[in-house]
Amino acid sequence: MPTVPKPSGQPSGPGGATIYSVAERAGVSIATVSRVLQGAGTVSSKTTQKVLDAVDQLNYVPLGAARSLAVRHHEAHGLVLPELSGPYYAELLIGFESRAAELGQSVTLMLTEGKADIARAVRQLATHVDAIAVLGSAAMPPAVARALHGQKPVVIIAGTPQDGIESVRAENAHSAEQLTAHVFAHGRTRLLFVGDPEGAPDMRERHSGFVAAHVARGLEPAEPLRVPFREGAGEAVAERILSGELEADGLVCANDELALAIMSHLQDAGRDVPGQIAVVGWDDVMAARYVRPGLTTVRQPVRELGALAAERLHQRVSGGQPQLEPQVLPTELVIRGSCGCTSP
Amino acid sequence: MPTVPKPSGQPSGPGGATIYSVAERAGVSIATVSRVLQGAGTVSSKTTQKVLDAVDQLNYVPLGAARSLAVRHHEAHGLVLPELSGPYYAELLIGFESRAAELGQSVTLMLTEGKADIARAVRQLATHVDAIAVLGSAAMPPAVARALHGQKPVVIIAGTPQDGIESVRAENAHSAEQLTAHVFAHGRTRLLFVGDPEGAPDMRERHSGFVAAHVARGLEPAEPLRVPFREGAGEAVAERILSGELEADGLVCANDELALAIMSHLQDAGRDVPGQIAVVGWDDVMAARYVRPGLTTVRQPVRELGALAAERLHQRVSGGQPQLEPQVLPTELVIRGSCGCTSP
DNA sequence: CTGTTAGCGCATTCAA
């Protein structure tokens, strides 16, 4: 008879059943219970069944913390996102969660928006996970990232690469240059970049592509319109164009939200898009294909990006080495009507 | 000199610093380290400083699992979502995470879509969290929910209430009746409900409101068009209307995705919306205000719903009693042009 | 194939 040094656990008592109460009920040792639950070692099918029955009757759920403590890892990855508005973050989250789940890791999510003390929150997160992915640079102070980096594997998604911190992102500069060139090809001459290049590394790269397209034509790019990436800012930009304060026959917007808000406002005021002014965006959100004309934009492999981050984290936790070079996923131009093409 | 029975931890060694290495470096016992870190008990300011310095130098991050094991709870809530497409789930997640964070709980997310063994995944989740919120009923088999319910606090969001399992949701039936009545008020007589009432409890209620509006007018509601809630299905519905197979002068759609896809298709084929046929949706997604005419729809307090779920979970973990009655949050009609109103 | 035992890192009671 195996010894069970713990007081017999109350099945429904506070804290629920433990491995001891299961062992007791099944008439085996806790080691055996652990074995059948972990699928490790070999246990006779008869014993296995007894244990499984006991687990079932007691409705036993192992305490993750105890297991984590024993095996010395959490089997969880942390994901730090600045916010969750629009489809971008959600897509990324889907990709991340899916891949993490495939790898047997659960994911703990943290949104920095609205948090007073981000550093504290991240530290708290680090406490519960084996590795952390951070989206963007604005989301987390470099100092925090570095501190973390010393403790657990970290990968930066679509952010400024730092020190030896691994990073993954989607291609921006080249696509932006292509996109801008496409608008030029429609005979436009005075283009404006709408969005703050300093707002995020992604935006900076898109702007640099915008500039590159100008340089390639021997043109001098206008100063970017440094506005936030929100709809409200879009309305304001539209007003400045309508009032004549701003002159342009083409708008290259940092994202679709901005592009849609501007286009919609311009149209409401009687302006012809793309006739009088072309408008293009970035992200290919759902609304982009429902508006008329359809919004020409750039599609990023956001889900894949999330999956890649989860993948890298898992590699690192499994002892893999950090990837030296930032990994870059290709993007895709989506041509619709707002650029001047006759497509829908 | 306090005894430090553990081998002095390598600061940068595998696993990082422990409370022992911090104690050793600060020249105190682990109890003292624990005290200053927890803010419990009283520690002289001099000692406190020594500990804090050591923590800083060692870049010490306590192991969550160890703490959890000791205090016997995880300080984490689980959230089970069927998927993450569209703004609905993201909003819910935002509300949930924000409130949970305010309450000092981290959130572990699980998406059921694509998971082969949901029951297993949920069990795994239950292992790491103190309580679980589940969105909808399709996401999780009732049996799993019930099993969980015996172990940890569970709240169902926008799903079919079960047994004694707590639930929260947004109001549907009444708003749906109002919405339908509004379309009737525009002189429409042959309305169609597009969406599967069996698809989700929410949908069933919306349909029942649709029916109620008919009954109130002594009308016989047509059979609902049982299609999936996706854009693709919308196109198919539009085709059936264009071909004359379906006759209607008003479409009450189960959500905006569906409504937008149908409306867009109808318009491309030359149909006048709302002139020939009114189209209304549900959710008030971003695209709803950018299309022309603007989509008349219903806005739900999704974020608040998520927050409420987190709130309830926390109450329960803190020893509170389950709320007997399902909690229902009010929704709001958003009238734009697609119903026949002259608004934008 | 199964049981015994020694920790995993931390919070916490009890002494001092």
Add this chain to the structure above:
DNA sequence: TTGAATGCGCTAACAG
């Protein structure tokens, strides 16, 4: 104000 000792529930040698 501080330290020593104990145990949280589980995994993983090691013994048999």
